[in-house]
Amino acid sequence: MPAEMEPLDVNSTARDVEDYLERFDIWCLTKSDMDDKKLxxxxxxxxxxxxxxxxxxxxxxxxxxxxxxxxxxxKVLQHFKPINFVAAERARFNMLTRSHSQSVRDFVLQLQTQAAKCDYGAQLEDQLRDRLITGIQLPEL
Incomplete structure (x- = not known):
């Protein structure tokens, strides 16, 4: 039998709650006879x-x-992820710039991590490309 999960921390960030719910979904996949009531x-x-x-x-x-x-x-996600959360995350995303000591690879990873919080949907690739070009700060570009 798969190990049980730890309790959900009510003081978690929205991202942590999303991760918890994803892990619960994965745990449920390990169960064979899972109906909605058991879920x-x-x-x-x-x-x-x-x-x-x-x-x-x-x-x-x-x-x-x-x-x-x-x-x-x-309901749980709505509680932990207030409406202005996405707007604030998008503002943070749009302010990202690469520091001179940061590698391009690390900057791309930072952009991808922040973009995951922004709910861009079909616009994700365009937003990443635009922010990369704007924030990369390479004189040769």
């Missing part, structure tokens, strides 16, 4: 006491066990 049950079990209380408040007046895992996941 919800496992999720509510693994998140721990504090996160369960938070989820209970997020879905009130309904009971968490009566809600699908996908809906619970959506």
């Amino acid at each position: 919800t049950t496992y999720f509510l079990h693994f998140v721990g006491k504090e996160a369960y209380t938070l989820i209970k408040n997020l879905v009130y007046p309904e009971s968490p066990i009566d809600i699908s895992y996908n809906e619970l996941k959506k």
Whole structure:
């Protein structure tokens, strides 16, 4: 039987919560007979006491066990990822410039890491290209 997951830390960043939920999804793939009810049950079990209380408040007046895992996941993400989060992350992305001591490879990795938080969707490649050209600071370009 696969190892259990640690509880969800209610003081996590939005990124950490996304990672937790992705890891839970991966864990669920290791289970053979997973229906929606079991998915919800496992999720509510693994998140721990504090996160369960938070989820209970997020879905009130309904009971968490009566809600699908996908809906619970959506509510949790909405709680940890406020609306202005994307705008703030995009502002950070658009301010990135390569320092003279930073390699181009490290700058590209920094851009990709920050862009992952920006929800660019189909515009991701264009945004990365534009920011790379603008922020690379190479005199020969």
